[in-house]
Amino acid sequence: MQNFDFSNPVRIVFGRGVIPELGPAAAKAGRKALLVYGGGSIKKNGVYEALTRALRENGVAFAEHSGVKPNPVLSHVRAGVAKARAEGCDMIIAAGGGSVIDESKAIAAGAKYGGDVWDFFCGKAEVESALPLFTALTIPATGSEMNSGCVVTNEETRQKYSAGGPALFPRVSALDPEATMTLPREQSAYGAVDAIAHIIENYFTTSDADNAVTDELVHAVARSVIASTRRIMKDPKDYNARASMMWSATLALNGLANCGYGGGGFINHAIEHSLSAFYDIPHGAGLAIVIPAWAGKYLERGGRARLENFGRGVFGEATAEGTIKAMEAFFREVGAPVRLGELKIPAADIPKVAANAAATVKLWGMEMQQPEIEEILRAAL
Amino acid sequence: MQNFDFSNPVRIVFGRGVIPELGPAAAKAGRKALLVYGGGSIKKNGVYEALTRALRENGVAFAEHSGVKPNPVLSHVRAGVAKARAEGCDMIIAAGGGSVIDESKAIAAGAKYGGDVWDFFCGKAEVESALPLFTALTIPATGSEMNSGCVVTNEETRQKYSAGGPALFPRVSALDPEATMTLPREQSAYGAVDAIAHIIENYFTTSDADNAVTDELVHAVARSVIASTRRIMKDPKDYNARASMMWSATLALNGLANCGYGGGGFINHAIEHSLSAFYDIPHGAGLAIVIPAWAGKYLERGGRARLENFGRGVFGEATAEGTIKAMEAFFREVGAPVRLGELKIPAADIPKVAANAAATVKLWGMEMQQPEIEEILRAAL
Numbered sequence: 001m002q003n004f005d006f007s008n009p010v011r012i013v014f015g016r017g018v019i020p021e022l023g024p025a026a027a028k029a030g031r032k033a034l035l036v037y038g039g040g041s042i043k044k045n046g047v048y049e050a051l052t053r054a055l056r057e058n059g060v061a062f063a064e065h066s067g068v069k070p071n072p073v074l075s076h077v078r079a080g081v082a083k084a085r086a087e088g089c090d091m092i093i094a095a096g097g098g099s100v101i102d103e104s105k106a107i108a109a110g111a112k113y114g115g116d117v118w119d120f121f122c123g124k125a126e127v128e129s130a131l132p133l134f135t136a137l138t139i140p141a142t143g144s145e146m147n148s149g150c151v152v153t154n155e156e157t158r159q160k161y162s163a164g165g166p167a168l169f170p171r172v173s174a175l176d177p178e179a180t181m182t183l184p185r186e187q188s189a190y191g192a193v194d195a196i197a198h199i200i201e202n203y204f205t206t207s208d209a210d211n212a213v214t215d216e217l218v219h220a221v222a223r224s225v226i227a228s229t230r231r232i233m234k235d236p237k238d239y240n241a242r243a244s245m246m247w248s249a250t251l252a253l254n255g256l257a258n259c260g261y262g263g264g265g266f267i268n269h270a271i272e273h274s275l276s277a278f279y280d281i282p283h284g285a286g287l288a289i290v291i292p293a294w295a296g297k298y299l300e301r302g303g304r305a306r307l308e309n310f311g312r313g314v315f316g317e318a319t320a321e322g323t324i325k326a327m328e329a330f331f332r333e334v335g336a337p338v339r340l341g342e343l344k345i346p347a348a349d350i351p352k353v354a355a356n357a358a359a360t361v362k363l364w365g366m367e368m369q370q371p372e373i374e375e376i377l378r379a380a381l
Numbered sequence: 382m383q384n385f386d387f388s389n390p391v392r393i394v395f396g397r398g399v400i401p402e403l404g405p406a407a408a409k410a411g412r413k414a415l416l417v418y419g420g421g422s423i424k425k426n427g428v429y430e431a432l433t434r435a436l437r438e439n440g441v442a443f444a445e446h447s448g449v450k451p452n453p454v455l456s457h458v459r460a461g462v463a464k465a466r467a468e469g470c471d472m473i474i475a476a477g478g479g480s481v482i483d484e485s486k487a488i489a490a491g492a493k494y495g496g497d498v499w500d501f502f503c504g505k506a507e508v509e510s511a512l513p514l515f516t517a518l519t520i521p522a523t524g525s526e527m528n529s530g531c532v533v534t535n536e537e538t539r540q541k542y543s544a545g546g547p548a549l550f551p552r553v554s555a556l557d558p559e560a561t562m563t564l565p566r567e568q569s570a571y572g573a574v575d576a577i578a579h580i581i582e583n584y585f586t587t588s589d590a591d592n593a594v595t596d597e598l599v600h601a602v603a604r605s606v607i608a609s610t611r612r613i614m615k616d617p618k619d620y621n622a623r624a625s626m627m628w629s630a631t632l633a634l635n636g637l638a639n640c641g642y643g644g645g646g647f648i649n650h651a652i653e654h655s656l657s658a659f660y661d662i663p664h665g666a667g668l669a670i671v672i673p674a675w676a677g678k679y680l681e682r683g684g685r686a687r688l689e690n691f692g693r694g695v696f697g698e699a700t701a702e703g704t705i706k707a708m709e710a711f712f713r714e715v716g717a718p719v720r721l722g723e724l725k726i727p728a729a730d731i732p733k734v735a736a737n738a739a740a741t742v743k744l745w746g747m748e749m750q751q752p753e754i755e756e757i758l759r760a761a762l
Contacts, residue, residue, distance in 0.1 A: 001624040003396025008389070014640070015384025210621040212608050213629045216601035224594040240591040243382040247640060248594045259395070259628060
């Protein structure tokens with residue numbers, strides 16, 4: 001077990017009807033918010049109404065910045081930064097899924113920074129400060145509601161990069177499972193794949209596998225994601241399954257699942273970010289394609305014991321091969337694609353995608369070269 | 382799954398050689414610390430030296446308040462409050478196990494309060510503020526290093542009561558598993574029992590058992606405590622087992638294991654506190670006696686499904702009866718007593734102990750009357 005430094009100051013208010021609690025919390029942070037959201041689903045599921053009423057009742061004015069895309073793009077982030085400044089906002093409130101929260105983090109950092117916000121993503125600047133951030137989560141998937149990272153796509157350069165820093169932890173995140181009841185089946189499925197991806201990345205890339213406590217925690221969250229998602233697929237209105245899934249996805253990327261692994265690396269994410277930067281596919285769909293192919297290569301290169309450990313803890317599977325099959329079967333079961341062909345991504349594109357991914361891998365400090373990434377992508381054909 | 386509100390701002394620095402990190406952290410909080418410790422084991426295991434050197438190197442002066450007892454007593458807390466004031470300390474640094482940290486919390490609160498510190502424990506006052514607190518943990522057991530509660534015994538009235546509040550979260554806790562390598566076998570065992578007790582209390586007393594994610598988390602921590610303790614009993618110098626146990630015990634009572642259970646109650650703790658208030662026995666020893674007896678009554682009164690769930694998740698046991706036996710067998714295996722007679726506590730004392738426990742039960746807002754507590758204690762004879 002390796003040394004670690006853990007702290008996570010985010011306050012989570014969780015459950016039925018909790019969104020109005022953001023009102024008094026926001027009032028402590030200032031008088032005017034930039035309310036960031038996406039395509040407007042929050043106007044159908046009641047989140048917009050509950051949130052804006054709470055803000056008004058607590059004397060918090062707000063400007064709106066809507067239209068955040070599923071893979072949030074730099075141009076829209078820049079527009080948000082400009083609006084936050086022009087409107088004199090002293091906080092950001094994100095209402096939506098991980099993309100909305102990620103864009104909100106970028107805006108929160110950008111609004112306090114003299115240069116261009118992309119500097120944080122390409123490694124030119126560190127996030128030193130940010131406007132206070134509050135979130136009302138509507139899609140359990142990315143964990144962004146309880147961590148300090150964010151991912152934005154530069155649509156000109158096809159770079160899907162990440163930034164982070166302690167200033168980007170939300171102050172309060174409100175998680176109402178009822179807001180997820182009307183999610184399209186596909187989004188529920190992709191959220192599950194994303195949560196599984198988060199929970200396994202460091203588990204499988206750790207340099208120190210003698211870590212009973214974090215291993216058990218990883219198995220626990222993975223089991224809960226799988227069991228809850230199966231219930232959701234049967235009955236989308238199953239509140240307790242929605243609740244369990246929502247909290248599981250948060251726990252999958254709030255730092256706990258990495259304690260003692262000594263770093264590791266988000267290799268599946270690096271490869272997937274390249275796919276979604278080129279094809280604008282859902283992040284979860286890309287991950288469901290990459291993970292089984294990556295796991296096959298991982299098995300070839302010494303990953304047998306870890307795959308067996310994961311299989312025993314999560315699927316009741318004794319073999320590494322069975323573990324990979326069980327992961328892929330779960331992705332298929334929830335309706336995610338598991339091969340590039342299912343998204344009509346041709347073999348001829350592989351070198352281009354792999355070259356782009358290799359740049360991310362390097363930026364994130366991991367070690368994998370383009371030829372190896374190409375191999376993984378070919379295994380996913 | 383019930384609504385919940387979770388936040389835990391404690392920064393954990395974990396691993397080999399981390400204690401000096403308290404130096405720069407303390408320097409941010411002020412210039413003079415009250416260093417609180419127990420019988421002096423920290424002078425043998427290197428913690429005192431590492432800590433005081435780090436304080437000196439970072440310009441933090443300190444006064445010492447040693448001699449904290451395993452069940453910390455009010456008179457010693459009051460002396461600590463007086464010393465913190467007399468010495469003009471602007472922070473408290475605890476170096477030791479849960480008792481040292483609990484006494485330190487009481488001193489931190491008392492030093493900022495006009496009245497008597499016992500007011501916080503008997504419900505006369507709320508903790509509104511406290512001196513900043515830092516901890517160097519040497520015994521994995523109570524979880525006090527990452528929560529905001531503390532327990533103190535009023536030795537005049539035989540009341541072992543608790544207090545708490547957000548001001549009592551430590552700022553930084555340093556957890557070096559090497560500091561636990563020289564723990565007596567007994568203390569390792571009792572720490573494991575205590576951690577198991579923390580992880581099960583709300584699990585078994587919840588009003589809402591449809592909570593896959595927290596159930597899985599509870600099973601994960603319990604499995605890790607058991608597996609790690611078995612390794613420690615075989616080889617006390619097994620670093621990874623010590624590390625896994627240390628982090629498990631912290632996770633068992635940092636708030637995560639209660640999310641969504643809707644309160645519940647610490648019934649085994651309430652009964653045990655009465656035992657250790659009268660007989661000054663180790664808390665873990667008392668718990669190992671109370672838990673199996675309590676679980677038997679719980680089974681009689683509708684607890685079958687929960688016990689089965691716990692058994693399946695932790696022991697691979699299908700029946701409730703088997704689960705209780707497995708818990709008791711684990712306590713015996715590590716050398717804890719499991720009957721009152723083993724500590725020479727006579728049947729004649731039961732009404733006195735039960736009456737005292739009933740007062741704690743009432744103070745903590747739970748529902749159990751003296752006759753029922755007597756039944757549990759008789760089952761533990």
